[in-house]
Amino acid sequence: MPLRAFIASLVMAVSGAAAHAETVAYGEAFDTLYAFDLSTRAAGPVGPAGTWGGTPLANVEGLTFSPDGQHLYAVSDTLLKVLMTIDRTTGAASVIGPLGGQSGLGESGQGSFNVLDLGLSFTCDGKLWMSSGATGSFWQVDPATAAVTKVGNLGVTVTGLTARGNQLFGAGSHGNSSLYKIDTATGHATAVGPYGNGIDPITTASPGFDASGQMWSVLDNVPPLPPQVTQPQWSSLAQISEHGSLTVVGDIATPAGLKYPSNATQLPYVGLKGLAITSPCAVAAAPTVRPAPAISLNGSLLLVLLFIFAAGTSLKLRRQTI
Numbered sequence: 001m002p003l004r005a006f007i008a009s010l011v012m013a014v015s016g017a018a019a020h021a022e023t024v025a026y027g028e029a030f031d032t033l034y035a036f037d038l039s040t041r042a043a044g045p046v047g048p049a050g051t052w053g054g055t056p057l058a059n060v061e062g063l064t065f066s067p068d069g070q071h072l073y074a075v076s077d078t079l080l081k082v083l084m085t086i087d088r089t090t091g092a093a094s095v096i097g098p099l100g101g102q103s104g105l106g107e108s109g110q111g112s113f114n115v116l117d118l119g120l121s122f123t124c125d126g127k128l129w130m131s132s133g134a135t136g137s138f139w140q141v142d143p144a145t146a147a148v149t150k151v152g153n154l155g156v157t158v159t160g161l162t163a164r165g166n167q168l169f170g171a172g173s174h175g176n177s178s179l180y181k182i183d184t185a186t187g188h189a190t191a192v193g194p195y196g197n198g199i200d201p202i203t204t205a206s207p208g209f210d211a212s213g214q215m216w217s218v219l220d221n222v223p224p225l226p227p228q229v230t231q232p233q234w235s236s237l238a239q240i241s242e243h244g245s246l247t248v249v250g251d252i253a254t255p256a257g258l259k260y261p262s263n264a265t266q267l268p269y270v271g272l273k274g275l276a277i278t279s280p281c282a283v284a285a286a287p288t289v290r291p292a293p294a295i296s297l298n299g300s301l302l303l304v305l306l307f308i309f310a311a312g313t314s315l316k317l318r319r320q321t322i
Helices: 003-018 297-321
Strands: 024-029 032-037 043-048 060-065 072-076 082-086 093-098 118-122 128-132 137-141 148-153 158-164 167-172 178-182 189-194 204-209 215-220 236-240 246-251 273-276
Touching: 024 043, 024 060, 060 158, 060 204, 072 118, 118 167, 128 158, 158 178, 158 273, 167 204, 215 273
Parallel strands: 060 118, 060 273, 118 158, 158 204, 204 273
Antiparallel strands: 024 032, 024 273, 032 043, 060 072, 072 082, 082 093, 118 128, 128 137, 137 148, 158 167, 167 178, 178 189, 204 215, 215 236, 236 246
């Protein structure tokens, strides 16, 4: 094999191996965990959260991976407000405890179900944060006991949280179409940038980073439906740039002919909330506008050695021909 062809094949092999990244993401449809592919947006039900003390664990929100990437956390945003872990293989929830302890959060939300539009995210230091889109409150949550400590008020409507390392971000909705960076010491939210023009009304925006540093968001869209439409819109998937601009990629849908478990909530009738892709500790230090293959340190070193080898071989051949 010619030297150049040999080197090219090695470079392609290294690049191909480095291009592998997380493509599976998780979201909740009321009480059912769904897994979907970020590339194809094809979703499938994993299973329902179940009950606690005979009460259904419903309106599950704020999916987030623990810093070690082994556990999936979420909250139930009904009158029964609890912190729980979700089994990725079955969707079943294990309740840690009521948010705020036995006395609860002590805060009123929207409507008869006291909905607070809760967002939840770990940062890489192991701290767990929670926000309310209904009241603007911002808390730190003890992941072991579900006890909460109020930090402050965001001052803006944020319905989802996500972290890159120890940097915490919030996605706005309900007419507040901007991305925010959140100061975890004070709860103050600073605008990163607006989503842009032409974005449909968003009921809930649930952001999440992949390992390359790209921020994604599940959009639970509930716009006014025309008279001829008899069922709600599907949830959609979007990418958010480092400047806050949002680009809708497309609908999140189940494959045609998929047979749902009898106890699963179906996507055509309930939008997805929450988005978990990877641990905040696994996210690249800087975001990218589009997902890009990431080359590992070993891969980079191998490429450098290949180029040095190629340069040295070329110089040796030139000397031999002189």
